[in-house]
Amino acid sequence: MIELYAIxxxxxxxxxxxxxxxxxxxxxxAGVYGDAGDEAITPDALWxxxxxxxxxxxxxTVLPVRYGTRFADERAAGQVLEERRExxxxxxxxxxxxxxxxxxxxxxxxxxxxxxxxQSGTEYLRARLREHASExxxxxxxxxxxxxxxxxxxxxxxxxxxxxxxxxxxxxxxxVQEFSATxxxxxxxxxxxxxxxxxxxxxxxFTQS
Amino acid sequence: MSDKWLNRPDGMDSLAAALPSIDRALDRxxxxxxxxxxxGLAQLVLTIVELLRQLMERQALxxxxxxxxxxxxxxxxxxxxxxxxxxxxxxxEEFGLDEEDLxxxxxxxxxxx
Amino acid sequence: MTTIAEQDVAxxxxxxxxxGGGVVIFGDITLAVADVDLVYVGLRALIxxxxxxxxxxxxxxxxDAL
Numbered sequence: 001m002i003e004l005y006a007i008x009x010x011x012x013x014x015x016x017x018x019x020x021x022x023x024x025x026x027x028x029x030a031g032v033y034g035d036a037g038d039e040a041i042t043p044d045a046l047w048x049x050x051x052x053x054x055x056x057x058x059x060x061t062v063l064p065v066r067y068g069t070r071f072a073d074e075r076a077a078g079q080v081l082e083e084r085r086e087x088x089x090x091x092x093x094x095x096x097x098x099x100x101x102x103x104x105x106x107x108x109x110x111x112x113x114x115x116x117x118x119q120s121g122t123e124y125l126r127a128r129l130r131e132h133a134s135e136x137x138x139x140x141x142x143x144x145x146x147x148x149x150x151x152x153x154x155x156x157x158x159x160x161x162x163x164x165x166x167x168x169x170x171x172x173x174x175x176v177q178e179f180s181a182t183x184x185x186x187x188x189x190x191x192x193x194x195x196x197x198x199x200x201x202x203x204x205x206f207t208q209s
Numbered sequence: 210m211s212d213k214w215l216n217r218p219d220g221m222d223s224l225a226a227a228l229p230s231i232d233r234a235l236d237r238x239x240x241x242x243x244x245x246x247x248x249g250l251a252q253l254v255l256t257i258v259e260l261l262r263q264l265m266e267r268q269a270l271x272x273x274x275x276x277x278x279x280x281x282x283x284x285x286x287x288x289x290x291x292x293x294x295x296x297x298x299x300x301x302e303e304f305g306l307d308e309e310d311l312x313x314x315x316x317x318x319x320x321x322x
Numbered sequence: 323m324t325t326i327a328e329q330d331v332a333x334x335x336x337x338x339x340x341x342g343g344g345v346v347i348f349g350d351i352t353l354a355v356a357d358v359d360l361v362y363v364g365l366r367a368l369i370x371x372x373x374x375x376x377x378x379x380x381x382x383x384x385x386d387a388l
Contacts, residue, residue: 043231066340067341069345069348088345122283128266131268180216194218196215196218204340204344207345228330234333
Protein backbone atom coordinates (compact mmCIF):
# COMPACT_ATOMS: atom_id res chain seq x y z
CA MET A 1 0.00 0.00 0.00
CA ILE A 2 1.32 3.43 -0.92
CA GLU A 3 0.42 6.90 0.24
CA LEU A 4 0.28 9.77 -2.24
CA TYR A 5 1.70 13.10 -1.08
CA ALA A 6 1.44 15.39 -4.06
CA ILE A 7 1.07 15.67 -7.80
CA UNK A 8 3.75 17.55 -9.66
CA UNK A 9 5.45 18.00 -13.01
CA UNK A 10 7.39 15.33 -14.83
CA UNK A 11 10.27 15.40 -15.28
CA UNK A 12 11.42 17.21 -12.17
CA UNK A 13 14.38 17.75 -9.85
CA UNK A 14 15.67 14.96 -7.62
CA UNK A 15 13.44 14.06 -4.68
CA UNK A 16 14.37 15.54 -1.30
CA UNK A 17 14.38 12.14 0.43
CA UNK A 18 14.94 9.41 -2.12
CA UNK A 19 15.04 6.75 0.60
CA UNK A 20 11.45 7.39 1.52
CA UNK A 21 9.85 8.96 -1.55
CA UNK A 22 9.28 7.63 -5.04
CA UNK A 23 7.70 8.90 -8.20
CA UNK A 24 5.12 7.44 -10.56
CA UNK A 25 4.80 9.33 -13.81
CA UNK A 26 2.38 9.46 -16.69
CA UNK A 27 3.15 11.90 -19.45
CA UNK A 28 4.01 15.28 -17.99
CA UNK A 29 2.54 14.46 -14.57
CA ALA A 30 4.17 12.78 -11.62
CA GLY A 31 2.78 11.51 -8.33
CA VAL A 32 5.12 11.55 -5.35
CA TYR A 33 4.43 8.74 -2.93
CA GLY A 34 5.83 6.70 -0.09
CA ASP A 35 5.02 3.53 1.78
CA ALA A 36 1.77 3.79 3.69
CA GLY A 37 2.42 3.32 7.38
CA ASP A 38 -0.11 2.39 10.02
CA GLU A 39 0.79 5.04 12.54
CA ALA A 40 -1.97 6.71 14.53
CA ILE A 41 -3.21 9.99 13.11
CA THR A 42 -1.82 12.48 15.57
CA PRO A 43 -0.87 16.13 15.13
CA ASP A 44 2.80 15.05 14.95
CA ALA A 45 2.06 12.55 12.19
CA LEU A 46 0.20 15.23 10.28
CA TRP A 47 2.99 17.77 10.64
CA UNK A 48 5.49 15.15 9.40
CA UNK A 49 3.37 14.50 6.34
CA UNK A 50 3.00 18.23 5.78
CA UNK A 51 6.76 18.72 6.05
CA UNK A 52 7.30 16.32 3.18
CA UNK A 53 4.83 18.18 0.97
CA UNK A 54 6.43 21.50 1.90
CA UNK A 55 9.91 20.23 1.09
CA UNK A 56 8.62 19.22 -2.31
CA UNK A 57 7.13 22.69 -2.64
CA UNK A 58 10.58 24.28 -2.29
CA UNK A 59 11.71 23.22 -5.75
CA UNK A 60 8.54 22.25 -7.55
CA THR A 61 4.99 23.22 -8.25
CA VAL A 62 2.84 20.83 -6.23
CA LEU A 63 -0.80 19.93 -5.99
CA PRO A 64 -1.04 18.69 -2.43
CA VAL A 65 -3.14 15.57 -2.07
CA ARG A 66 -5.63 15.10 0.77
CA TYR A 67 -4.12 13.25 3.69
CA GLY A 68 -4.75 9.53 3.76
CA THR A 69 -5.01 9.01 0.00
CA ARG A 70 -3.79 5.49 -0.48
CA PHE A 71 -3.45 3.08 -3.33
CA ALA A 72 -2.77 -0.63 -3.54
CA ASP A 73 0.33 0.08 -5.63
CA GLU A 74 1.99 2.55 -7.96
CA ARG A 75 0.08 1.22 -10.92
CA ALA A 76 -3.24 2.16 -9.32
CA ALA A 77 -1.90 5.66 -8.63
CA GLY A 78 -0.63 5.92 -12.20
CA GLN A 79 -4.07 5.05 -13.47
CA VAL A 80 -5.63 8.01 -11.67
CA LEU A 81 -2.95 10.30 -13.13
CA GLU A 82 -3.95 9.06 -16.57
CA GLU A 83 -7.69 9.34 -15.99
CA ARG A 84 -7.52 12.88 -14.65
CA ARG A 85 -4.57 14.12 -16.65
CA GLU A 86 -6.21 17.27 -18.04
CA UNK A 87 -7.72 18.23 -14.70
CA UNK A 88 -4.40 17.89 -12.87
CA UNK A 89 -2.42 19.66 -15.58
CA UNK A 90 -4.82 22.61 -15.48
CA UNK A 91 -4.70 22.72 -11.69
CA UNK A 92 -0.88 22.77 -11.72
CA UNK A 93 -0.92 25.78 -14.02
CA UNK A 94 -3.39 27.57 -11.75
CA UNK A 95 -1.11 27.28 -8.74
CA UNK A 96 2.30 27.51 -10.40
CA UNK A 97 4.59 29.91 -8.54
CA UNK A 98 2.06 30.56 -5.80
CA UNK A 99 1.43 29.51 -2.20
CA UNK A 100 -1.58 29.54 0.06
CA UNK A 101 -2.02 31.89 2.99
CA UNK A 102 -4.77 31.44 5.57
CA UNK A 103 -6.43 34.44 7.18
CA UNK A 104 -9.00 34.56 9.97
CA UNK A 105 -10.68 37.58 11.48
CA UNK A 106 -12.22 37.30 14.91
CA UNK A 107 -13.95 40.02 16.87
CA UNK A 108 -12.21 40.82 20.12
CA UNK A 109 -14.30 40.98 23.28
CA UNK A 110 -17.38 41.10 21.13
CA UNK A 111 -20.96 40.76 22.18
CA UNK A 112 -21.47 37.03 22.56
CA UNK A 113 -23.62 35.18 20.06
CA UNK A 114 -27.11 35.61 21.38
CA UNK A 115 -29.26 32.51 21.45
CA UNK A 116 -31.83 30.99 23.74
CA UNK A 117 -35.53 30.91 24.45
CA UNK A 118 -35.29 33.83 26.88
CA GLN A 119 -35.01 36.19 23.93
CA SER A 120 -37.78 37.60 21.86
CA GLY A 121 -37.93 36.75 18.19
CA THR A 122 -37.13 40.36 17.43
CA GLU A 123 -34.02 40.34 19.61
CA TYR A 124 -32.87 37.17 17.94
CA LEU A 125 -33.11 38.68 14.47
CA ARG A 126 -31.55 41.97 15.57
CA ALA A 127 -28.60 40.05 16.97
CA ARG A 128 -28.27 38.19 13.68
CA LEU A 129 -28.33 41.51 11.83
CA ARG A 130 -25.52 42.82 14.01
CA GLU A 131 -23.48 39.68 13.36
CA HIS A 132 -23.92 39.94 9.62
CA ALA A 133 -23.04 43.60 9.67
CA SER A 134 -19.78 42.94 11.49
CA GLU A 135 -18.95 40.12 9.11
CA UNK A 136 -19.58 42.34 6.10
CA UNK A 137 -17.41 44.98 7.63
CA UNK A 138 -14.56 42.54 8.23
CA UNK A 139 -14.77 41.42 4.62
CA UNK A 140 -14.73 45.02 3.42
CA UNK A 141 -11.88 46.09 5.67
CA UNK A 142 -9.66 43.00 5.54
CA UNK A 143 -10.56 40.84 2.58
CA UNK A 144 -10.84 43.53 -0.07
CA UNK A 145 -7.31 44.92 0.34
CA UNK A 146 -5.85 41.42 0.65
CA UNK A 147 -7.61 40.07 -2.42
CA UNK A 148 -5.87 42.79 -4.46
CA UNK A 149 -2.57 41.12 -3.58
CA UNK A 150 -3.67 37.59 -4.42
CA UNK A 151 -4.08 35.62 -7.62
CA UNK A 152 -7.17 33.97 -6.25
CA UNK A 153 -9.07 33.55 -3.00
CA UNK A 154 -11.66 31.45 -1.24
CA UNK A 155 -14.02 32.87 1.38
CA UNK A 156 -15.52 30.23 3.62
CA UNK A 157 -18.59 30.47 5.86
CA UNK A 158 -17.77 31.50 9.41
CA UNK A 159 -18.66 29.04 12.11
CA UNK A 160 -16.94 29.88 15.38
CA UNK A 161 -18.33 32.32 17.90
CA UNK A 162 -17.18 35.88 17.10
CA UNK A 163 -15.60 34.70 13.88
CA UNK A 164 -16.04 37.36 11.19
CA UNK A 165 -14.08 36.01 8.28
CA UNK A 166 -12.30 32.89 7.16
CA UNK A 167 -10.33 33.00 3.93
CA UNK A 168 -7.57 31.40 1.91
CA UNK A 169 -5.47 33.37 -0.57
CA UNK A 170 -3.39 32.12 -3.48
CA UNK A 171 -0.41 34.45 -3.47
CA UNK A 172 2.70 34.64 -5.68
CA UNK A 173 5.58 33.23 -3.67
CA UNK A 174 7.41 36.50 -4.30
CA UNK A 175 4.51 38.54 -2.86
CA VAL A 176 4.20 36.77 0.50
CA GLN A 177 6.29 39.41 2.26
CA GLU A 178 4.07 42.22 1.00
CA PHE A 179 0.91 40.30 1.87
CA SER A 180 2.16 39.63 5.36
CA ALA A 181 3.09 43.28 5.88
CA THR A 182 -0.37 44.30 4.70
CA UNK A 183 -2.02 41.97 7.20
CA UNK A 184 0.10 43.54 9.92
CA UNK A 185 -0.91 47.02 8.81
CA UNK A 186 -4.57 46.06 8.78
CA UNK A 187 -4.24 44.59 12.27
CA UNK A 188 -2.65 47.78 13.55
CA UNK A 189 -5.37 49.85 11.95
CA UNK A 190 -8.18 47.81 13.51
CA UNK A 191 -7.53 46.99 17.18
CA UNK A 192 -11.00 45.52 17.82
CA UNK A 193 -10.21 42.78 15.30
CA UNK A 194 -7.96 39.82 15.83
CA UNK A 195 -6.41 38.93 12.47
CA UNK A 196 -4.43 35.71 12.19
CA UNK A 197 -2.39 34.78 9.16
CA UNK A 198 -0.59 31.48 8.72
CA UNK A 199 1.42 30.06 5.84
CA UNK A 200 2.89 29.61 3.38
CA UNK A 201 0.95 26.44 2.77
CA UNK A 202 0.83 24.33 -0.38
CA UNK A 203 -2.25 25.32 -2.38
CA UNK A 204 -4.70 22.95 -0.67
CA UNK A 205 -7.73 25.17 -1.23
CA PHE A 206 -7.06 25.75 -4.91
CA THR A 207 -6.73 22.27 -6.33
CA GLN A 208 -10.29 22.01 -7.62
CA SER A 209 -11.56 24.14 -10.47
CA MET B 210 6.70 21.66 13.33
CA SER B 211 7.89 24.68 11.38
CA ASP B 212 6.59 28.08 12.33
CA LYS B 213 3.68 28.90 10.04
CA TRP B 214 2.89 32.25 11.61
CA LEU B 215 2.92 35.33 9.44
CA ASN B 216 0.75 37.52 11.60
CA ARG B 217 0.45 36.59 15.22
CA PRO B 218 -1.80 39.10 16.98
CA ASP B 219 -1.80 39.87 20.68
CA GLY B 220 -4.46 38.35 22.83
CA MET B 221 -4.69 35.05 21.01
CA ASP B 222 -5.33 33.28 24.28
CA SER B 223 -8.81 34.73 24.24
CA LEU B 224 -9.37 32.55 21.18
CA ALA B 225 -8.78 29.39 23.16
CA ALA B 226 -12.39 29.24 24.31
CA ALA B 227 -13.74 29.79 20.81
CA LEU B 228 -11.62 27.17 19.06
CA PRO B 229 -12.97 23.68 18.60
CA SER B 230 -10.94 21.15 20.54
CA ILE B 231 -8.17 19.52 18.55
CA ASP B 232 -9.52 16.07 19.32
CA ARG B 233 -12.83 17.09 17.83
CA ALA B 234 -11.11 18.60 14.81
CA LEU B 235 -9.26 15.35 14.21
CA ASP B 236 -12.22 13.06 14.88
CA ARG B 237 -14.33 15.06 12.53
CA UNK B 238 -12.24 14.19 9.55
CA UNK B 239 -10.82 10.84 10.41
CA UNK B 240 -13.33 8.19 9.79
CA UNK B 241 -12.77 5.69 12.55
CA UNK B 242 -15.49 3.35 11.38
CA UNK B 243 -15.75 3.05 7.61
CA UNK B 244 -18.86 0.95 7.92
CA UNK B 245 -20.77 3.69 9.66
CA UNK B 246 -22.70 5.28 6.85
CA UNK B 247 -25.34 6.76 9.10
CA UNK B 248 -23.21 9.55 10.52
CA GLY B 249 -21.92 10.49 7.09
CA LEU B 250 -25.44 10.64 5.74
CA ALA B 251 -26.62 12.65 8.75
CA GLN B 252 -23.76 15.03 8.14
CA LEU B 253 -24.79 15.49 4.53
CA VAL B 254 -28.47 15.93 5.27
CA LEU B 255 -27.95 18.33 8.16
CA THR B 256 -25.43 20.35 6.17
CA ILE B 257 -28.02 20.91 3.49
CA VAL B 258 -30.75 21.68 6.02
CA GLU B 259 -28.41 24.15 7.72
CA LEU B 260 -27.66 25.78 4.39
CA LEU B 261 -31.36 26.23 3.73
CA ARG B 262 -31.94 27.58 7.23
CA GLN B 263 -29.21 30.15 6.78
CA LEU B 264 -30.49 31.15 3.37
CA MET B 265 -34.00 31.67 4.71
CA GLU B 266 -32.74 33.59 7.70
CA ARG B 267 -30.73 35.89 5.46
CA GLN B 268 -33.75 36.44 3.28
CA ALA B 269 -35.73 37.54 6.36
CA LEU B 270 -32.91 39.83 7.47
CA UNK B 271 -32.84 41.47 4.07
CA UNK B 272 -36.53 42.20 4.37
CA UNK B 273 -36.02 43.73 7.80
CA UNK B 274 -33.32 45.94 6.32
CA UNK B 275 -35.67 46.86 3.49
CA UNK B 276 -38.28 47.89 6.00
CA UNK B 277 -40.81 45.67 4.27
CA UNK B 278 -41.85 43.83 7.44
CA UNK B 279 -43.91 45.21 10.34
CA UNK B 280 -43.00 44.61 13.99
CA UNK B 281 -45.44 41.76 14.40
CA UNK B 282 -44.09 39.93 11.36
CA UNK B 283 -40.53 40.44 12.57
CA UNK B 284 -41.38 38.99 15.97
CA UNK B 285 -43.15 35.97 14.45
CA UNK B 286 -40.34 35.29 11.97
CA UNK B 287 -37.79 35.69 14.74
CA UNK B 288 -39.59 33.14 16.92
CA UNK B 289 -39.66 30.69 14.03
CA UNK B 290 -35.98 31.07 13.24
CA UNK B 291 -35.06 30.82 16.87
CA UNK B 292 -36.94 27.54 17.16
CA UNK B 293 -35.37 26.30 13.94
CA UNK B 294 -31.95 27.12 15.26
CA UNK B 295 -32.64 25.29 18.51
CA UNK B 296 -33.97 22.28 16.67
CA UNK B 297 -30.87 22.17 14.49
CA UNK B 298 -28.75 22.20 17.61
CA UNK B 299 -30.70 19.26 19.01
CA UNK B 300 -30.34 17.33 15.78
CA UNK B 301 -26.63 17.99 15.68
CA GLU B 302 -26.25 16.78 19.23
CA GLU B 303 -28.21 13.63 18.44
CA PHE B 304 -25.62 12.71 15.82
CA GLY B 305 -22.62 14.02 17.71
CA LEU B 306 -21.96 16.73 15.14
CA ASP B 307 -20.84 20.27 15.83
CA GLU B 308 -21.06 23.40 13.70
CA GLU B 309 -17.78 22.68 11.94
CA ASP B 310 -19.12 19.29 10.89
CA LEU B 311 -21.90 21.02 8.99
CA UNK B 312 -19.38 23.17 7.21
CA UNK B 313 -18.92 20.76 4.35
CA UNK B 314 -17.66 22.17 1.12
CA UNK B 315 -20.78 22.22 -1.00
CA UNK B 316 -19.01 23.54 -4.07
CA UNK B 317 -21.44 25.51 -6.22
CA UNK B 318 -24.19 25.34 -3.58
CA UNK B 319 -21.88 26.78 -0.97
CA UNK B 320 -21.67 29.98 -2.99
CA UNK B 321 -25.31 30.70 -2.25
CA UNK B 322 -24.42 32.04 1.15
CA MET C 323 7.92 30.06 22.19
CA THR C 324 4.38 29.63 20.89
CA THR C 325 1.46 29.59 23.28
CA ILE C 326 -1.10 26.81 23.32
CA ALA C 327 -3.62 28.98 21.50
CA GLU C 328 -1.08 29.77 18.79
CA GLN C 329 -0.21 26.10 18.35
CA ASP C 330 -3.90 25.29 18.16
CA VAL C 331 -4.67 27.85 15.49
CA ALA C 332 -1.73 26.75 13.37
CA UNK C 333 -2.80 23.13 13.81
CA UNK C 334 -6.41 23.89 12.94
CA UNK C 335 -5.26 25.76 9.84
CA UNK C 336 -3.22 22.66 8.98
CA UNK C 337 -6.14 20.29 9.59
CA UNK C 338 -8.49 22.40 7.49
CA UNK C 339 -6.05 21.99 4.63
CA UNK C 340 -4.51 18.56 4.98
CA UNK C 341 -7.74 16.82 5.96
CA GLY C 342 -10.29 19.11 4.36
CA GLY C 343 -8.51 20.32 1.23
CA GLY C 344 -6.09 19.14 -1.39
CA VAL C 345 -6.67 16.88 -4.36
CA VAL C 346 -9.43 14.43 -3.57
CA ILE C 347 -9.22 11.08 -5.27
CA PHE C 348 -11.53 8.97 -3.17
CA GLY C 349 -13.99 10.74 -1.02
CA ASP C 350 -16.08 13.43 -2.58
CA ILE C 351 -19.21 13.01 -4.59
CA THR C 352 -20.45 15.11 -7.41
CA LEU C 353 -24.12 14.40 -7.88
CA ALA C 354 -24.99 15.14 -11.45
CA VAL C 355 -28.18 15.25 -13.44
CA ALA C 356 -27.95 15.57 -17.20
CA ASP C 357 -24.33 16.71 -16.92
CA VAL C 358 -25.25 19.49 -14.53
CA ASP C 359 -23.47 19.24 -11.18
CA LEU C 360 -26.02 19.44 -8.41
CA VAL C 361 -24.23 18.80 -5.16
CA TYR C 362 -20.56 18.42 -4.45
CA VAL C 363 -20.03 17.14 -0.97
CA GLY C 364 -17.34 15.60 1.16
CA LEU C 365 -18.73 12.48 2.70
CA ARG C 366 -15.92 10.67 4.35
CA ALA C 367 -17.83 8.00 6.17
CA LEU C 368 -19.83 7.03 3.13
CA ILE C 369 -17.03 7.22 0.63
CA UNK C 370 -14.63 5.28 2.78
CA UNK C 371 -16.83 2.27 2.27
CA UNK C 372 -17.29 2.95 -1.41
CA UNK C 373 -13.55 3.37 -1.92
CA UNK C 374 -12.89 0.08 -0.19
CA UNK C 375 -15.46 -1.61 -2.38
CA UNK C 376 -13.89 -0.03 -5.45
CA UNK C 377 -10.42 -1.14 -4.50
CA UNK C 378 -11.71 -4.63 -3.98
CA UNK C 379 -13.24 -4.56 -7.44
CA UNK C 380 -16.74 -4.96 -6.06
CA UNK C 381 -18.13 -1.65 -7.29
CA UNK C 382 -18.41 -1.02 -11.05
CA UNK C 383 -16.82 2.12 -12.50
CA UNK C 384 -19.28 4.96 -12.69
CA UNK C 385 -17.08 7.61 -14.18
CA ASP C 386 -17.38 11.06 -12.68
CA ALA C 387 -20.77 10.55 -11.11
CA LEU C 388 -19.34 8.61 -8.23
